[in-house]
Amino acid sequence: MKSLYGLLLTTLYLTLLRSDIVIAQIPKSLDSLEVYVQTHAPTDTNYVNALLRMGNLTTKTRANYDRADSLLRVAEKLAIKLNFGRGIYQANTFLGANYYLSSRPQQTLEYLQKALAIAGANKLPPRLLANAMTNLGTAYRNVNQPEKALEISLRSLRMQEQYNILPRNEDTYIGVGLALKNTRRSREAISYFQQALVLNRNLNAPYGMAIVEQNIGRCYDDLNQYDKALAYYRIALKHAKESESELLQADILVNTGLVLRELKRFEEAKHSIEQALVLNKKQESKGAMATDYFNLGQVYEDLKDYKLAELNMKKALALANELEDATKIAIYTQGLANLYGGMKDFQQAYVFQLERNQRMDSTTTVRTSAEVQRMVAKYETEKKEAQIKLLQQQAKLNQQESERVRFRTNVLIAGSVLLLLLGASVSAWLLNRSKFQRLEEAQRLRKQIAHDLHDEVGSTLSSISMLSGHTDRLLSQNRPETAQKMVQKIYTDARQILESIDEIIWTINPGNDSLQRIAMRLQEYAQPLMESKDIRFLFVTDPTLEAAPISMEVRRSLYLIGKEAINNLIKYSEATEATVRFERKDSKLQVVIEDNGRGFDMAQPSERTGQTSMKQRAEAMGGSLEVQSSPGMGTRLQLLTELT
Incomplete structure (x- = not known):
């Protein structure tokens, strides 16, 4: 239902695009503008602004898209001739709006992308640049x-x-x-x-x-x-x-x-x-009329007035065919098939269902409602009823055929017994295999914990031991200031050990096997760091991901990648705003971390950002990591991985 009107008017507000043009002594009504254009020479920017206003009003109030297109193109040519950057920008903006309302999404996108580029090239005011971005957002939604x-x-x-x-x-x-x-x-x-x-x-x-x-x-x-x-x-x-x-x-x-x-x-x-x-x-507006006729037909169907329902739906289909709108044709044909099914006219239901299926793209799966399937089945049954009766009269089986039936039955019984025995054997094998897999997983977990403790805790404890001995010697040599520095280093290392052990315990805890948990932990880690640098921080989690399960290995890699990226952002970005988003993209998890900081040259990667280790972790968990940055334009990190 909603797809019919959602396409027609998702955002008519695009026709309210702000002009940001100070127009002196230019009329506001269409009639007055017509007089102005006819009585003034096309020699100045006021004439351009008059044409722009005419084009926009022609689109907005009269939906005369061809006339509006002609006016706006004349305005653009004159603006280019006068080197009037704001006028060139506005002409492309209104052309994009015109194409939007006349249902040409690709042209809408092209003209609004061009408008934003023109605004930037002509160094137009920030307000106008922001408006151009807003308009382009509409075009992206439209495609x-x-x-x-x-x-x-x-x-x-x-x-x-x-x-x-x-x-x-x-x-x-x-x-x-x-x-x-x-x-x-x-x-x-x-x-x-x-x-x-x-x-x-x-x-x-x-x-x-x-x-x-x-x-x-x-x-x-x-x-x-x-x-x-x-x-x-x-x-x-x-x-x-x-x-x-x-x-x-x-x-x-x-x-x-x-x-x-x-x-x-x-x-x-x-x-x-x-x-x-x-x-x-x-x-x-034929496209809108088609939508109205079809919706009206569905209401008549609800009222059980099938004749008027049929009449309106056929009008809708005729207009859709005239417009060559494949999407509407498919919807209206399916609607007529359902209508005829409700009328118990199974032959017509079958005809329209068949037509709808033939019109669909070969790569599209044919989805037929259960009701229409029953209609088709009933029609086929009615068509073959006479043949079935004839076959029933001739279906007198002789003794030989009866013996064959009994033989096949015995074979089936014996085969069923064998299948049951085979099934029992397979179940036992699968049970043992499952136990073996659990043992392997437990062993792998033990090795992982041992490896983490050795790498992250063992080396630091060795360092603490060496520093403690060195501190004793410094104290015996009456060098308290240097000893104090060693004690501070021991304190820092000890705190690092506690954090590492906390992370290992958190990782192996089955209670944390959800994306909601890892998102909360990453937010708790990032929030105080962002506040310490006065960075405005936004953390967004898709509600549909809250209950999504995630394995221990993926959880650990995901957390370490996020932690590394946030540390890099805090240390090097000099940003004032940062965003972390956990989103669902089809069957995948997408994590985006971005900032408006100073960025860096991708052609000269720095080892200090840890990009190599982050990408290795992403690949190890079956995902991918993409980093986008350029000097002065901030940094964007995008991680994609399959949801389990």
Whole structure:
């Protein structure tokens, strides 16, 4: 359900991209701008700004993407001719927004990447650079790269804090919230959306308020808190009407209808989606109309009005075919197959299910619902019923066939007995093998403990013994100051031994066999060190990893790599901000440690950073370690390993 409207309007706030342009005596309405452009010569930056405003308003209020594209390209050419860097940046930004709303994600990404590069090359103000990063985060989400979106949106927030940019860009908080929502962290996302809502209220921006309120509603929708979602959708619709954005109103109405459907309030749901359809017809938005028709068909299906359900779903499929939208075609075809199954028209259900399967990519696994599978089976049964009856009439077995059946039965019985005996033998072997493996694991653990004690404790105890003897000689020679230094060294070494023994005991304790434990221990180690250097520290753990088990060997390597990386950060980075994140990436654990410090030249690796030993530990536990850094740009360490 949510995939249908989530693609249409994940972040319409992109059309609210801040211009950061001081425009003198340029009209604000589209009609006035048309007059201005026709009556002024294209010779100065004001003319460029007028074209930019026209293009943005044409996208935002009329959804006329071709017209907007033409205006913005003229503006870009004139800005290049006038060497107007801010105008070039803004033209590419609005082109990206235009492509976003016309559902061309790759072009959106390309133009917003270009806009950020232009802003940097022209040394535009920090506020504008931060806004460019926020916009690029939207583009990354649009091409399904939520991690990159989250990363660059947080960079934008850090820049705004670093330069004390006030007021903060509300769209940045929306960007972080949407990236969190797209990674199924809707509860965390709500807090960022709430901050964006406060900023939009301070700006008295009904359009922005509507966008944020709708996204909060969608988060509660994801959390199955439908009453809260509905309340936010109602407020969002009120603000969308104040902003006179019919496109946004239509999307909110669809979301409202879908949540009403979840609440079994089907008549209200139908009315809400019908209102959205009227607005989308007015905008001539065929993709949105297709979504509305299909959602309306599903509501009629809930109301048992199968004829109207069929009519609306077929309209949706016709529009999807006209747009050549493969994703929607697959969804609508599957919906019709399910509908015909509910109508007991198993032949049509079979036809549409077959069509849907044939349209799917050959590399995609065909997932058919249990209900449709039953439909197909029943249709096949009905089609072959006459043949089965004929076969039953002819299925008179003679005596010879009966004897063969008895013979096969006896063979099967004998084979079953042999299989039982074989199974018992295999079970006994597996039991003994399991015991042997446990003995091997215990022996390996003993060797590991002995090795750790020898390497980390034995050598230090030998050092303490030598220093103690040397201290006695210094005291006998009446050299107390030098002896005091030796005592201090003994104290330091003794404390190091205690820490090493504590780490060994913690590593072998079965109670610590979870990622939550290792994350907590690493945070406890890092927090005081960061505070001692006045480093703003953020430690984030994916909630889905809390109960994930982890072996002793991996736990130890993971902790030592994290400890080494944090020590390097404290000693060499000169950072003011640092982040540690434990995240799930498909079936793998990803640990990211990054800072905004001075960085270093990757072409001239230093042994003091311990990169070699960290990479060896990562490889030993079946993972990989990647370090990214450059002078003045901070350092990022990424560890990937399989979850057990």
